[in-house]
Amino acid sequence: MDRASIVHDNFLRRVAVGDFPAGNAPDRTLAPELAVSIFRSACLTRALDRESRTMQATGKGFYTIGSSGHEGMAAVAAALRPTDMAFLHYRDAAFQIQRAAQVPGQTIAWDMLLSFACSSEDPISGGRHKVLGSKALNIPPQTSTIASHLPKAVGAAYSIGLARRQPPEFRQLPDDAIVYCSFGDASVNHSTAQGAFNTAGWTSYQSVPLPLLFVCEDNGIGISTKTPRGWIKANFENRPGIRYFECDGLDIYETYRLAQQAALYVRTRRKPAFLHVRTIRLYGHAGADVAMAYLSRAEVEAEEAQDPLLHMARQLGEVGVLSANETLDIYRNTAERVSRVSAEAVTRPHLETADEVMASLIPPRRECRPSNGPDAETRAELFGSDMALMEKPQPMGKLINMALTDLMLEHGEIVMMGEDIAKKGGNYGITQRLSTRFGSPRVIDTLLDEQSILGLAIGMAQNGFIPIPEIQFLAYLHNAEDQLRGEAATLPFFSNGQFTNPMVVRISGLGYQKGFGGHFHNDNSVAVLRDIPGLILACPSNGADAAKMLRECVRLAREEQRLVVFLEPIALYPMRDLHETGDGGWMRTYPAPGERIPIGEVGVHGAGKDLAIVTFGNGAYLAQQALPLLAANGVKARIVDVRWLSPLPVEGIAKALKDCGAALIVDETRRSGGVAEALMALVEEETGLPHARLTGEDSFIPTGPAYAATMPSRDSIIAAALDLVGRK
Structure with missing residues (x-):
């Protein structure tokens, strides 16, 4: 049965005869004009949901997860400011519609219908997906990955306090802003959500400013699995560091009042709050979902009898704001307008080619202020005794530390975060003294949760910072990689380049550590990173390259708004010698601050034409050890250090191989899914x-x-090389 039509007919019938569900009397906290505005937003939400199903039935619409039953969220939007960044639950159409009423010049019905139709003229995604979102409304788009937006909401909220002390060049949020983050009752059970709640409470417990409003829209069911009655309140009423509020989302007056109270608490106390909003879900999960397959008729009809629009009509009538006829006129006129607009929206163009689809994978470049770094005296004072070390060869770990110091000196918007990176200086000493040099606000010791580390970075990047988060070991990334795949990399794609979160993620990884770790501390699997569209993956093999490539990675993030992962070979951090103990053959001197290796530039070592060994990371070190032994066997070889693992430097590699007789690919990652493929x-x-x-x-x-x-x-490199050359 078409439950959407039944709910529609019930509304028309019941309002006409004054048959309303029982509920709270309005407390008159809403001004009449605002109350009517909220009702109009609710009617538009409902009309759009119904139209989306009509569009799908005719093959002209492609999304039917609606917001019917959650229309009371318009009252929450009315209690906030358009300058409050909002990370929205996918059932929050009413919130976005009401916020559009706060910002002049919006065409929200047209915009959302273009999104339903996946038109290339959709102003948020450009036809790539139906998402809630708007640059003008300060709403970054979210996809349907469950709860994955919560960690970055924590990061965005944290960034507001830091931006007060250290304003980044491309700051997005004012000092008095708060961050809004909504989600469903089923989502709170996801580990990603629980990590975000824990991080928010952990941060607030230490009196660190975190102006964040969590909003749980509790309709009591996740697709077909019911949420235990009372579970949300029991879980969140007494969480350390997070203030709990609750309201009935079917009562727009109460919802507005409680949302105002919660927002005021967050805005003035700079602490997180949790607003628990009771809602219902109408029509089932989506257009293809038949609720009666798992709910009884009595349960479905009981929910429908509590239609939020009926409650609104009752309350607006009780305070004398709208008569029954005026209520019905608004409802009918809204539906008719949506139908007319839809007829035009479905005629608008769509994406057709791969190039059109992929156009927003790479964010747009931006003009940055030039930065020449500090004066020589300031730099020398900050580096201290390390200045003398710059003239002498150093291992990779030390040169990365020096490069990070110079980069943080040059760019005040760089912030580092990770486990043990401040006082301890990281597991391998790579971040030693950075906290002393730049202070705890810019070198943040986080709690032990990779999802929260990456979420902190993503959120801060959306407020103009250039984060450099550290993941201690490559193996630790795998429980958090969706923050890169599902959030960071998709943001420019689904916002048509309007929202970005540039950063440089430092990861200690790969193998060859002697006597330490096993598979959790030695991990040679990079497939998950190379599989993420738009992500740049860099991997140096020596200290000088590491310093110069790291500078390029920061430039890519800062100027080109790119998502970059800088994979540092753990075993090469302390490496000093190449062929024999004491030869110092793998140490390098620190490159001058202006030197960098551009993306796509490969390294070529040696001039032999018999064979090119194409490799990277530890493979470059091992290949250098093999070169003289190959020469002793009559094979003149060169090494092509790939450096950039994604996207691969095709032109650079081809040019480096141009006059060679054969190519041996040496890849320390796995045979299946490895770089060698x-x-x-x-x-x-x-x-x-x-x-x-x-x-x-x-x-x-x-x-x-x-x-x-x-x-x-x-x-094994020598044996494979001799075999290949012998087979030519």
């Missing part, structure tokens, strides 16, 4: 040279003497 295809397609690959095994990495048994070695 793409490199093999590249060599075949671009050069046609004889080629072979030497890779890691499809295995986890053990602890102990066999730490490197599953990956390439100097000797």
